[in-house]
Amino acid sequence: MKNSTNTDRFEAAADAVVAGDVDGLRALLLAAPSLVHQRSSREHHAMLLHYVGANGVEQERQRSPANAPEVARVLLASGAEPDARCDLYGGTTTLELLVSSQFPAEAGVQADLVEVLCRGGASAEGPDDDGSPLWTAITWGYTLAAERLARCGARIDNVVTAAVVGGLDAVKSYFSEDGRPLTPTRLRGERSFSHGRPCHLEHLVEYALIYAAHHGRTDVVEWLLKKAPDLSVKEPVYGGTASGMAAHAHPAAGRPNGNPHIVALIEQARRSRG
Secondary structure, three states: OHHHHHHHHHHHHHHHHHHOOHHHHHHHHHHOHHHHHOOOOOOOOOOHHHHOOOOOOOHHHOOOOOOHHHHHHHHHHOOOOOOOEEOOOOOEEHHHHHOOOHHHHHOOOHHHHHHHHHHOOOOOOOOOOOOHHHHHHHHOOOHHHHHHHHHOOOOOOOHHHHHHHHOHHHHHOOEOOOOOEOOOOOOOOHHHHHOOOOOOHHHHHHHHHHHHHHOOOHHHHHHHHOOOOOOOOOOOOOOOOHHHHHHOOEHHHOEOOOOHHHHHHHHHHHHHOO
16 A cells, blocks of 8 residues: 555656646645655656656656746755666666657757756766767757756767857867867767767767758858868768758757858858859
């Protein structure tokens, strides 16, 4: 009977999280403080904080209320573990779930939730210090979340992340004085970037162009095109070229038509090569 009661309370609390019922959630946590550490009996074994990510849990609970940041603050103040993993996608934190989810992005709360989680103790670098949250936001196309992660301390230490959130000067720092790219011997968080697929470091400039195009970084795209990148190169996650990723529609990230002006820039560069 006790286990049944605990399960019922957890289910009620999970409903309160996704509904934005802050008062109801506080009442449940006051009556049973251990709820914040309890895990779902479902196969994902998510904690209440994971439900803030609105990703991979029960379909009816994949939603983000307008006050989701306040919900997250309540859970963190009650002792929720900010970097705890659940059994989704091989073991994922709330931050990683959040920055790959369309629902908080569509609700306009994704970036604010990033900041709430980081201020509440979640590592902007991820628990393995491999930059996983930033790579996740970049490869899933969530520009505002990527920018907020950078503001919260995610390191910009390669030309790809620089192309998306570091700015043109940062991109230029990955080239020698004579204009040649500085190819590293390793890429921190490579597996997170490539989602475990083959990643070719000699194509980092092309990958930087591809993701700059995807995220609408026009100035970076214009500058990188002058470096004569191979426009046929495909990034490792989706197999997208620079032109294809620029054209990709991403309504949840505010790009319902992709970036047609960048597609035009790339096609102009392609034509100029003959």
